[in-house]
Amino acid sequence: xxxxxxxxxxxKGDDHAFRILADRYRRPLYNFFLRSGASIEDSExxxxxxxxxxxxxxxxxxxxASFKTYIYRVAANLLIDHMRRSRRVDxxxxxxxxxxGETGGVRAPAPLPDEEAEASELRQRYATALETLPxxxxxxxxxxxxxxxxxxxxxxxxxxxxxxxxxILFRARERLSRMLGEFRPEGRAGE
Amino acid sequence: MNCRDFxxxxxxRMDGEATRPEEEMLRLHLESCAECRAFxxxxxAIVGLHRGLAELxxxxxxxxxxxGPNRFAEHLSIWWKTGIAAAAAAVVLLGIMAGGYVTAGWxxxxxxxxxxxxxxxxxxxxxxxSLGEALMSTAEGEDxx
Numbered sequence: 001x002x003x004x005x006x007x008x009x010x011x012k013g014d015d016h017a018f019r020i021l022a023d024r025y026r027r028p029l030y031n032f033f034l035r036s037g038a039s040i041e042d043s044e045x046x047x048x049x050x051x052x053x054x055x056x057x058x059x060x061x062x063x064x065a066s067f068k069t070y071i072y073r074v075a076a077n078l079l080i081d082h083m084r085r086s087r088r089v090d091x092x093x094x095x096x097x098x099x100x101g102e103t104g105g106v107r108a109p110a111p112l113p114d115e116e117a118e119a120s121e122l123r124q125r126y127a128t129a130l131e132t133l134p135x136x137x138x139x140x141x142x143x144x145x146x147x148x149x150x151x152x153x154x155x156x157x158x159x160x161x162x163x164x165x166x167x168i169l170f171r172a173r174e175r176l177s178r179m180l181g182e183f184r185p186e187g188r189a190g191e
Numbered sequence: 192m193n194c195r196d197f198x199x200x201x202x203x204r205m206d207g208e209a210t211r212p213e214e215e216m217l218r219l220h221l222e223s224c225a226e227c228r229a230f231x232x233x234x235x236a237i238v239g240l241h242r243g244l245a246e247l248x249x250x251x252x253x254x255x256x257x258x259g260p261n262r263f264a265e266h267l268s269i270w271w272k273t274g275i276a277a278a279a280a281a282v283v284l285l286g287i288m289a290g291g292y293v294t295a296g297w298x299x300x301x302x303x304x305x306x307x308x309x310x311x312x313x314x315x316x317x318x319x320x321s322l323g324e325a326l327m328s329t330a331e332g333e334d335x336x
Contacts, residue, residue, distance in 0.1 A: 030249040126240040170202040
């Protein structure tokens with residue numbers, strides 16, 4: 001059942017439709033909050049708030065708009081409000097996110113021990129590097145890489161301009177690349 | 192355009208947001224710039240690392256605590272009905288009070304009306320020789336015209 005149909009049914013008081021939608025989005029949205037810098041407790045709270053809004057609010061999704069864009073916009077707004085209220089972001093333990101998919105995710109074919117150790121170490125370094133990015137950058141990165149939203153959709157969800165989205169993604173990736181040692185621009189050559 | 196501008200295009204292309212002319216310009220530049228090629232490869236690796244991050248599971252039962260839309264509507268309905276009932280009761284009560292006040296006025300006996308009139312004593316005759324007296328006498332005179 002597609003999202004739009006579920007939303008219509010929820011509007012008519014269908015509990016079952018709500019449970020289906022909640023199952024579909026709870027994990028990606030929860031991880032969106034976590035990876036954007038909210039603590040586990042705050043992410044749980046934000047997730048509950050988001051779904052309460054879905055039930056209690058009246059909304060209309062434009063025919064040409066996707067529900068995913070809409071729900072991530074709600075999520076981004078909740079996150080922004082949360083950041084403003086707290087004025088401080090508790091970084092989640094990203095070590096947990098660099099693990100080997102204990103909680104799900106697609107498993108690649110079993111790698112050789114050395115490769116596995118190297119890959120694990122790189123994931124760890126990546127998770128650590130990610131943690132050092134400003135929370136808004138991480139949120140935008142999440143919307144792009146995990147939620148696979150376009151620049152325009154991210155801009156609509158966050159209130160940023162498309163140019164700002166483009167700039168944030170580039171700067172975040174440039175910094176991550178540098179921190180991982182994958183890329184080091186030679187001084188200011190070429191600039 | 193300098194290399195940094197081309198690296199921005201690498202990022203944009205990765206997201207499928209580069210225009211055709213931009214892609215073409217980038218393709219030509221990457222053929223001759225090892226540094227930007229290295230950046231392009233590192234970005235691809237970063238995207239892979241990000242997608243490989245484990246997804247944590249929210250606490251079991253977290254969303255089950257939320258009442259579904261049906262129960263939510265029931266709660267709203269109860270509050271709505273309670274609110275309407277309270278508003279209706281308030282209107283009735285006000286009506287009774289207002290009615291009582293009006294009725295009290297109508298049922299007031301002669302002494303009550305006299306009391307009202309006596310309160311208007313300050314509107315008694317104007318002092319002799321006053322302007323008020325003159326005006327009143329003029330008004331009385333108009334009736335004769």
